[in-house]
Amino acid sequence: MSEAVYPRHALSAEGGCRCGGLRFRITGQPMMTSACHCAGCKRMTGAPFSTTLIVPADGFEVTKGQTQLGGLRGPDLHHHHCPDCLSWVFTRVAGVDAIVNVRAVLLDDARGFVPFIETCTSEKLPWVATPAEHSFETMPPVEVYQDLLADYAAHLSPEED
Ligand SMILES: [Zn+2]
Numbered sequence: 001m002s003e004a005v006y007p008r009h010a011l012s013a014e015g016g017c018r019c020g021g022l023r024f025r026i027t028g029q030p031m032m033t034s035a036c037h038c039a040g041c042k043r044m045t046g047a048p049f050s051t052t053l054i055v056p057a058d059g060f061e062v063t064k065g066q067t068q069l070g071g072l073r074g075p076d077l078h079h080h081h082c083p084d085c086l087s088w089v090f091t092r093v094a095g096v097d098a099i100v101n102v103r104a105v106l107l108d109d110a111r112g113f114v115p116f117i118e119t120c121t122s123e124k125l126p127w128v129a130t131p132a133e134h135s136f137e138t139m140p141p142v143e144v145y146q147d148l149l150a151d152y153a154a155h156l157s158p159e160e161d
């Protein structure tokens with residue numbers, strides 16, 4: 001394992017959808033960052049992998065517009081999109097109400113985003129490489145997340161006074 005240091009996210013950070021009709025603000029330090037290579041994320045983003053900031057729910061707010069549910073519309077996975085341009089902006093998971101998964105590259109300035117973990121690498125395009133510290137062939141089991149969150153916190157750059 002490397003001694004990588006992950007940048008703290010400049011807060012509050014704002015972002016939005018393609019058309020600007022849906023805007024959000026992140027005021028809580030993200031608890032972890034990830035990239036997902038699964039087929040579903042590829043289809044929803046039209047990109048080689050999705051990018052996620054796992055944000056405490058009380059540190060996230062929609063500041064403009066309403067969302068529309070899209071994606072699979074499953075009972076537990078609530079994919080929130082802009083109703084006009086249909087960008088996939090964030091995901092809430094029923095039963096995991098303490099966090100919101102925000103699409104990292106929708107930040108106005110996403111340069112501070114570096115994925116700490118990557119998931120579903122068994123579905124990864126052969127030429128894609130990320131600097132993630134932890135790689136999982138599938139989605140890691142929930143029990144693993146506590147350790148991952150602690151490890152991410154240990155890799156964060158020191159807080160500035
Ligand atoms: Zn939009």
Ligand SMILES: [Zn+2]
Nearest residue numbers: 036037038041
């Ligand atoms: Zn995925």
